[in-house]
Amino acid sequence: MDFVQLLDMLVHVDKTLGTLIAQYGTLVYAVLFAIIFCETGVVFLFFFPGDTLLFIAGAFCATGHMHPLLLMLLLVTAAVSGSTLNYWIGEAIGHRVFTHDYRWINKDALRRTHEFFEKHGGKTIILARFVPVVRTFAPFVAGVSDMTHARYQLYNVTGALIWVVGLVTAGYFFGNIPQVRDHLTLIVLIGVGVAVVPVLLGGLWKLGRRMLGR
Template identity: 65%
Template sequence: MDFMQLLDMILHVDKMLGTLIDQYGTLIYFVLFAIIFCETAFVVFPFLPGDSLLFIAGAMCARGLMDPVLLIVLLIIASIAGNSLNYWIGSLIGHKVLEHDYRWIDKNALNKTHAFYEKHGGKTVVLARFIPLVRTFAPFVAGVSEMTFKTFQIYNVVGALLWVLSVVLSGYFFGNIPLLRDHLNTIILLGVAAAVVPVVLGAAWRLLKGMTGKTR
């Protein structure tokens, strides 16, 4: 297998998972662990499959091709460890990255994540798990923003548990339904919006009440 074939396999592992399981057997657990770890640990890998990979892996478990308990445990560990490393990288070099333009980092996605973090605080670490691109940059921004490691880890662990369990189990129970499989990202974004919008509206209402009270 040459480099281009390897790269194509990694980028489309969610679509090729059934074939890869047949070819590599139990080694597929290591492959999935490495992909989820890299997607959450390094800001240069936001393009790696995340939600779709977890969802399809859950569907493979439903077919008896993978062990769901082993898969979930490994992916939770990978996502927690990846975010932790990303946090430390952000705390060490994050300010330099924010101040300079680097070709290998999507500065637009980084700025959007930073703005999202400033608005929602620690909840960003949890909510970002369900948002492509933002998921990769959120722990980095938390490190840049000097959130304490203890506080970060609380949100990190909660986010990893919610993300892996909800997406893998959704794949397990619904992954073999074509409509859901083909529109996974849209469904996840709608779910995140349903969770975030009430929070934003509530904050806006409290702010409006506070401003009204001051003007009286």
């Protein structure tokens, strides 16, 4: 297998996980750890699979190919450590990302994440776990935005636990149902929407009260 084939397999690992398990056995744990770490820790690797990978991995746990508790422990660790690295990079670079031309950073995605972060504060770190691309940029923006390390880690660990344990467990019980597997992204986005809408309504209510008070 050449490098291009390996990269393609890793990018589409949610579809080739069975092949990886058959070829590499228990080494697949290290592969999945590396993918989740990179997807959450390196801003230019935002295209790596996240939600679908966790869900499909849970489905393979249900068939006995992987141990669910070991998988959850490793992937929570990968998600927390990857996001922490991303936060440190954002903290080190600071506000220069908005004024300098860094070719390795997607400015549009960064701005969208920053706007989302400004609206929802620390909750973004948790909610972003379930939104592709945003979950990769949110830790970086948290570092740029000078969120304290202790406060960030509170949301970081909480979000990682909910994200990994929730999706792996869902995959374990529902991953072999075609209707659920084929519409996973839509289901996740609906769930995030249910969580975000009350926050938005609360913000609009406060804004309306302020305007009426004036």
